[in-house]
Amino acid sequence: MEDSALNEFDIRLNKATDLRKMKINPYANRFERTHTSKQALSQGEKSKLREVADIVKSPEKTPMKLCGRLMTLREHGKLTFGHIQDFYGKIQICFMEDFIGKEKYKLLKKIDMADFIGVTGELFKTRHGEITLLIYEFTMLSKALRALPEKWHGIKDQETKYRQRYLDTVMNRESLERFLFRSDLIKILREFYWAEGFIEIETPVLESVSSGAAAKPFITHHNALDIDVYLRIAAGELWQKTALVGGFEKTFEVARCFRNEGMDPSHLQEFTMIEHYAAYWDYEDNMNFTERMFEYFLKKLLGTTKIKVKDRDGNEIDVDFKTPWPRKKFVELIKQDCGIDILKHDNAKDLLKEIKKKKIFIEGAGALGYGNLADHLYKQVSRPKLIQPTFVIQHPLSTKPLSRKNDDDPRLCDTFQLLVNTWEIINAYGEIVDPVDQRERFEAQVRAKAAGDEEAMMMNEEYLTAMEHGMPCISGWGMGIDRLVTLLTGQDNLKDSVLFPLMRPL
Incomplete structure (x- = not known):
């Protein structure tokens, strides 16, 4: 790993160790969610959502539970916004220190982007109209030791996409x-x-x-x-x-x-x-x-x-x-495209002679039987034209x-x-x-x-x-x-x- 990546790996590993010292398992057994991100957003669009002040004053007794990978995290003093992503999409979440308490809010320092978390809370709309989950409680589900690629750059290298498809998806x-x-x-x-x-x-x-x-x-x-x-x-x-x-x-x-x-x-x-x-x-x-x-x-x-x-x-x-x-006949296609009537040359030796006469190159042609030679000829002269x-x-x-x-x-x-x-x-x-x-x-x-x-x-x-x-x-x-x-x-x-x-x- 590069030095910066190695340093981040160690920092994240130390956070996992710190969580264990706090009697918090950084790799949870399970989490029972009530909604996917898609279901939560749909419910938020259909329902009349309460204002944040009303939620803080009287929290919902049967809150919504979501879980997923933390994709963004932005701290603004006593407020922290982020997005969690599950299989169905993304939803914004909001941590408020004055609501969840100072000690719980401090735990956010142990959370990084790419971690899997479970969150419990109630939906509201921000001033910009974005449906957001105000967090009552949150749970570490799985600590990621490596960072994801940068959001705006993503994965550009094609080979990396193939080798690390999980990052691509x-x-x-x-x-x-x-x-x-x-x-x-x-x-x-x-x-x-x-x-x-x-x-x-x-x-x-x-x-x-x-x-x-x-x-x-x-x-x-x-x-x-x-x-x-x-x-x-x-x-x-x-x-x-x-x-x-x-x-x-x-x-x-x-x-x-x-x-x-x-x-x-x-x-x-x-x-x-x-x-x-x-x-x-x-x-x-x-x-x-x-x-x-x-x-x-x-x-x-x-x-x-x-x-x-x-x-x-x-x-x-x-x-x-x-x-x-x-519907186009195989023999007629080849004849049309290169002038060779393969039925008139019914053995590999004669067909190869005619192919060479037409200055058509087929790799390894000398080792092919008649059938495969005819097929390679078709692939060379006719198939590229069929759209x-x-x-x-x-x-x-x-x-x-x-x-x-x-x-x-x-x-x-x-x-x-x-x-x-x-x-x-x-x-x-x-x-x-x-x-x-x-x-x-x-x-x-x-x-x-x-x-x-x-x-x-x-x-x-x-x-x-x-x-x-x-x-x-x-x-x-x-x-x-x-x-x-x-x-x-x-x-x-x-x-x-x-x-x-x-x-x-x-």
């Missing part, structure tokens, strides 16, 4: 509101699923076979079984479809997922996804469901389908989620190892992605339910992995066995919650929407 109500928004969003999504007849299930985080997406997994060791296992890379895709084999028809899961890949403003190694799967749907049904879902939660959360977001350059732009959204909500549909078969072949063109599959402001928000399939087809796709992925594609999938015999027992037609999708919150709240980085993002230790 204490000092910046907007940050706290962002995480309340996230909580409300997940709650409303659950309510929508329940209303649509979906059942929430839980699937394993540790898997003996990594599955559900083309991604590099984290590996750990299970000591009791003496086997290496993988942290899930998706929200239980194969497990949810296995549940549909077992008689479920509509399932969803809100899940923490892990991918041992690169980090940038739109990718984190640990993130939250929602996935759902519905028997007897095709991908068109799922697109219609998605449009209904977005209109529902946007109107419930924001009251509108129009929002402002930041583009890649940090400029505010308007995005309108009003449905229906355009308004757009369904990108019908990806090449080899790019989606778990997706159903398209009936009209078996080189393509029944898929869609929802793109907003260049970010992929949803990835969706008409699922493969043919076990022979699925085995062939897995085998192709195994070959790609053997050739050096770390993101290719593994063979999963247990899942194939479940499929062989009969699987209904299915459509499902996955949606990144972190991305969605970042988008809807106008942030620049996924870390701004994760309460405690992982950081490299200092």
